[in-house]
Amino acid sequence: MPNTVASKRVHVAVGVIYNPQGEILIARRHDDAHQGGLWEFPGGKVETGETVCDALARELHEELGIVVHTASCTQLLEIRHDYTDKVVLLDVWKVLKFDGEALGKEGQPLKWVQPQALPEYDFPAANVAIVDAILKLAD
Numbered sequence: 001m002p003n004t005v006a007s008k009r010v011h012v013a014v015g016v017i018y019n020p021q022g023e024i025l026i027a028r029r030h031d032d033a034h035q036g037g038l039w040e041f042p043g044g045k046v047e048t049g050e051t052v053c054d055a056l057a058r059e060l061h062e063e064l065g066i067v068v069h070t071a072s073c074t075q076l077l078e079i080r081h082d083y084t085d086k087v088v089l090l091d092v093w094k095v096l097k098f099d100g101e102a103l104g105k106e107g108q109p110l111k112w113v114q115p116q117a118l119p120e121y122d123f124p125a126a127n128v129a130i131v132d133a134i135l136k137l138a139d
């Protein structure tokens with residue numbers, strides 16, 4: 001397959017997970033990952049044949065050990081971003097209900113933060129729009 005931009009485009013299910021206190025979960029990406037060392041909203045690549053919602057539930061179970069109530073998930077926004085080495089389509093969903101306690105199953109540091117504190121953390125460039133959307137919801 002030619003090494004085209006299209007061949008490198010990845011569809012990513014991203015969760016903005018709220019706890020009952022209204023805080024949002026962020027995780028620090030491993031240093032050796034794409035956009036490593038930066039904070040992210042947990043999630044991962046949508047696999048062939050999966051809905052975005054299924055992918056989100058699978059990734060959040062793998063990465064955090066939680067069981068998402070998919071009926072509580074609503075789409076927040078979609079962002080297409082070109083990182084030059086990779087083009088991503090971030091499909092961002094709000095997660096309001098889940099079972100279990102979120103743990104960094106892959107050794108990643110986690111933090112629950114107030115929406116207003118999100119601008120204090122370093123995120124990948126594509127996430128600026130996500131943080132803006134969250135802050136609008138918090139207004």
Ligand SMILES: Nc1nc2c([nH]c(=O)n2[C@H]2C[C@H](O)[C@@H](COP(=O)(O)OP(=O)(O)OP(=O)(O)O)O2)c(=O)[nH]1
Pocket residue numbers: 010012013014033034035039040041042043044045059086088090124125126127
């Ligand atoms: N999960 C997540 N990915 C993000 C965010 N912002 C952002 O630019 N990305 C990019 C980084 C990666 O190129 C891609 C997501 O890939 P990922 O590393 O989470 O995928 P994955 O969990 O399936 O990981 P892997 O199996 O490939 O290791 O999207 C974000 O807030 N959350």
Ligand SMILES: [Mg+2]
Pocket residue numbers: 042043044045059063
């Ligand atoms: Mg991931």
